[in-house]
Amino acid sequence: MARTVLVSTLGGPEVMEMVDIDPGRPGPGELLLRQTAIGLNFADVHYRRGTAPPHSQEKLPMPFSPGLEAVGYVEAIGEGVTGFKVGDRIGYATATYTWGAYTEARLFPADRCFHIPEGISDVDAAALLYRTITVQGMIRQCHVVKPGETILLHAAAGGVGSILSQWAKHLGATVIGTVSAGDKVERAISNGCAHVIVHTEEDFVARTRELTGGKGVDVCYDGVGIALFHRSLAAIRRYGLMVSFGQASGMMEPIAPVDLQFEGLYLTKFSGGTFNEHVDEYQARARDAMAAIQAGVFKLGNHLVYPLSEVKQAHVELESGETVGSLVLVP
Ligand SMILES: NC(=O)c1ccc[n+]([C@@H]2O[C@H](COP(=O)([O-])OP(=O)(O)OC[C@H]3O[C@@H](n4cnc5c(N)ncnc54)[C@H](OP(=O)(O)O)[C@@H]3O)[C@@H](O)[C@H]2O)c1
Structure with missing residues (x-):
């Protein structure tokens, strides 16, 4: 089972509940990921309270788990997946209507995952990917x-x-x-x-x-x-x-x-x-972004880190507009 943040009604940070969900086994083209760090984005606030642009908001399933990016380890591999093996450290950052990163473990399409380079911590990566x-x-x-x-x-x-x-x-x-x-x-x-x-x-x-x-x-x-x-x-x-x-x-x-x-x-x-909808474009952007991280373009280690269980507080702070830098949840 995976501790997962679930939203059943749109509203303030209080609508986020912790539940146990069975992530299931990976189907064709999927990976089962055990997540170690989850990046927060202002978009998560928009979707949770219902203030995302209407064309995006209307695609939101209910109930849903927020979150667009995470870092984790491959726990199981679905049929037809190439390029990954159990134990690989991977990341994903999606803007294509696949929410659900606020969880300990989940299934995710392998073609939108990529390897995280050596020398960058899980938290730094999660703070930077999306x-x-x-x-x-x-x-x-x-x-x-x-x-x-x-x-x-x-x-x-x-x-x-x-x-x-x-x-x-x-x-x-x-x-x-x-x-x-x-x-x-x-x-x-x-x-x-x-x-x-x-x-x-x-x-x-x-x-x-x-x-x-x-x-x-x-x-x-x-x-x-x-x-x-x-x-x-x-x-x-x-x-x-x-x-x-x-x-x-x-x-x-x-x-x-x-x-x-x-x-x-x-x-x-x-x-x-739009810009990341096509997998090839998205993967090319991810490669360029990873290269910039490896080249030392960004400062590392200066993020606000919260346990997953403190997700409400993390949202209160992000929504207040008072935070600086990135916020990360650690399951
Ligand atoms: N188009 C995309 O694909 C895409 C992708 C990622 C993010 N975004 C958008 O980029 C923006 C920044 O995202 P982020 O996740 O990095 O958040 P963020 O910049 O860490 O937080 C939002 C910032 O907006 C400012 N702000 C002004 N009025 C605000 C208000 N009424 N409530 C809250 N904040 C207010 C605050 O900075 P000051 O106090 O300095 O003004 C606040 O720190 C968001 O609008 C997000 O939706 C778009």
């Missing part, structure tokens, strides 16, 4: 970050923010980060932000314009949503790009094409669900 694969899509394809570019990045001390700022700096970009509170500034700077703006104390558009000599940034990455999205358009240079990838503060209002016309801006909405 976000590094997401960020890979945002900085290598959605927009190709180039040396000398300037980026505006919201929630720069958060989970995705920490990864994106470290990787973008490594690629030679200058990152201007925003945070909501002064106590997050140091973390954002240690992530590689050249400048950090506390947007609750200072006009981030005016300050960004000032830092870029009046020009504006080449690209803005926004996972905060309604609180900052619309104002951010004014901080982007002529012909620059807005990448919206999340809505932690709430879904953005619709905008009209005319809102983009005066500076000739481009706008895109990034979704890991």
Whole structure:
């Protein structure tokens, strides 16, 4: 049996219950995984309370176990699976409507698993997988970050923010980060932000314009949503790009094409669900993300770790917006 977090009714952290579930035996193409570290993502909060974008939320089965990523060991192998053996350490990070990572053991499609390189702990890997694969899509394809570019990045001390700022700096970009509170500034700077703006104390558009000599940034990455999205358009240079990838503060209002016309801006909405849907693309992103981890692009060992039994508290803290970096559950 596997201790598993189950949600039967959408709502606050209190709707998550611990139950025992038999994970079953792997069918064709599946692995049975004994999990050792589970990454938390803001998406888990959205699905649990019902605030994910409607097209994703409506695919959610009920009851469901939250969670999109984990690290574990192969315990049994289904028919037709190649490339894995019992005892292998693997990870997965999915955005393709296969929830269920909040458990001690589970079945999972082998073609969406990959080996975790030596030299990285289970907790570090779980803290990084989903976000590094997401960020890979945002900085290598959605927009190709180039040396000398300037980026505006919201929630720069958060989970995705920490990864994106470290990787973008490594690629030679200058990152201007925003945070909501002064106590997050140091973390954002240690992530590689050249400048950090506390947007609750200072006009981030005016300050960004000032830092870029009046020009504006080449690209803005926004996972905060309604609180900052619309104002951010004014901080982007002529012909620059807005990448919206999340809505932690709430879904953005619709905008009209005319809102983009005066500076000739481009706008895109990034979704890991789309970019990682095809297995080959997903596996290529995972390889690139693992290579970046091995190359030392990201700081390790600086995460918030909770026993699986304290999942409610972990969600309270993530949902509060006060956490920095990644949160990990350990079964
Ligand atoms: N498109 C994709 O495939 C994809 C993949 C992964 C994540 N995401 C999205 O990326 C965003 C960041 O995800 P994450 O897991 O790394 O979370 P996170 O950044 O660790 O936490 C969310 C951050 O958003 C900011 N925030 C602003 N208003 C908030 C509010 N009302 N409630 C809570 N937080 C608020 C907070 O930073 P400040 O206090 O500094 O503002 C908070 O730390 C989320 O919107 C998530 O859904 C999208």
